[in-house]
Amino acid sequence: MLLNLTWLIPGLPIFASVFIALLLLSFNKTMNRLTKPVSYFIIASLTFSEIINFISFKKNIVGHYLPFGGYIELFIDRPALLFSELIGLIFLFIMLFSVAKLKRRNGYVRYFVFLGLFSGFVYLFSFSGSLFHNFYDPLISSLDKTGISF
Numbered sequence: 001m002l003l004n005l006t007w008l009i010p011g012l013p014i015f016a017s018v019f020i021a022l023l024l025l026s027f028n029k030t031m032n033r034l035t036k037p038v039s040y041f042i043i044a045s046l047t048f049s050e051i052i053n054f055i056s057f058k059k060n061i062v063g064h065y066l067p068f069g070g071y072i073e074l075f076i077d078r079p080a081l082l083f084s085e086l087i088g089l090i091f092l093f094i095m096l097f098s099v100a101k102l103k104r105r106n107g108y109v110r111y112f113v114f115l116g117l118f119s120g121f122v123y124l125f126s127f128s129g130s131l132f133h134n135f136y137d138p139l140i141s142s143l144d145k146t147g148i149s150f
Helices: 008-026 028-033 035-058 078-101 108-126 131-145
Strands: 063-065 074-076
Touching: 008 028, 008 035, 008 108, 028 035, 028 108, 035 078, 035 108, 074 078, 078 108
Parallel strands: none
Antiparallel strands: 063 074
16 A cells, blocks of 8 residues: 555655746746745655655565556665655755745745755656666665664
C-alpha cells in the first residue's frame, strides 16, 4: 500500500511548483505580491514529501514502482530513501532560510518555483536506479550500517 504512494515523494513538490508557475504566468502581478503564501505552499508540499519519505524509510519499504502507466520507474530501497531524506531536509532548510532572510523582490516567487522543481527532480534522480545510484550507494550503506537512526 505504501509503495503505491511513493510517487508522491517527488510528485508533490513538482506538482506544487508547476501549479504555482502556471498561476504566475497567468496572474503575474498578483502572484508576485503573494510571496508568503506561495513559499509556504511549496514548503508544505516538500514537508509532506519528507513525511512520506520518512514513513517509507521507517517501514523499510522496498520495491519497484511504475506510476503513470510505466513511463517512470521508481527503484525504492533503503539507501535511496535515506539519500532522498537527507537531500529533502537540505532543501527544506534552504527554503526555510530563504523565507526568513531573503527580501521579497521581483523573482522571489520564481525562485521558489525553481527550488521546488529542483527538489522534486532530485527526488526523482535518487529513485532512478541509474549509475548515480551506484555512486552514492556505498556511502549511504556505510552510514546505514553505523547505526545512525532517525
